[in-house]
Amino acid sequence: RYTAKRGAPVNLALPPLMYGAHPYHHLGMPGTVIVRENVLRELLIDVMLGLWNDGFRKQIIVNNHGQLWVLESAVQQFAKRYQLPGIYRVIDWHRAVREFFRTKERGGVWDTDFVHADESETSLSLYLHPEMVDMAYAVDTQGKSYLPDGHFDKSVDPFGRPSRWSEGEGHAAIEIAGTPEGVVGRATHGDPVKAKRPLAAILKYLTLLNDQILEAFPPGTVPPVEETTLRTQEEMAPYLKEPFSEGWRPVYSLPRIGQDTFVG
Secondary structure: OHHHHOOOOOOOOOOOOOOEOOOHHHOOOOOOOEOOHHHHHHHHHHHHHHHHHOOOOEEEEEEOOOOHHHHHHHHHHHHHHHOOOOEEEEEEHHHHOHHHHOEHHHOOOEOOOOOEOOHHHHHHHHHHOHHHOOHHHOOEOOOOEOOOOOOEOOOOOOOOOOEOOOOOOOOEOOHHHHOOOOOEOEHHHOOHHHHHHHHHHHHHHHHHHHHHHHHHOOOOOOOOHHHHOOOOHHHHHHHOOOOOOOOOOOHHHOOOOOOOOOOO
């Protein structure tokens, strides 16, 4: 509604991935379908290439799941493999607005820090799709760690600890053994009111990001070819045209260069 009132509604968002990669400690959990990292990465790369060919040269991948490293890798491999000018961004949305997930001791409204299927995620679900949440099944749990707290951060990195939660395994019980409920935290503390500010904040930020990208590179333009790739402006000219316009060529006919010329 906000962008529509400005006369330029943001109205294109592709469907999310229905299945994704997972950290090792999710392995074996019922209800969890784990896609191999290389499979997910190649899927994303193919989607990015298809979108680029269709004229979408500014791509923002919003992550809502514990697989950030795979998405980062997809962006890096896409750039190395194809060397196409554009803006490519991965964003862990909850990390982007971490200030709005602060606990009461740190000036926020939350009783506990953001972890997994807990107070934070239950609150978000209650706000976004309450018909899919039955609080009669909400439970409170605590993960089992073998090392003192302080080495690994929580899900939105609220403490700036030495490692993100995803940067290690073996220091804590896997979920099927430690928290078979699928909850790590206090789901019973979920409240839709708590979710309003972080959701408003991420929408505001994504709008800002969209605006600033388009201000720097209006529709139909991209960052300088010869400053952001090893290709030449002359080589890229026909591929940067609008699809089916005079002189346009599909990106799939562009010769491959660089480190990764993998074809699977």
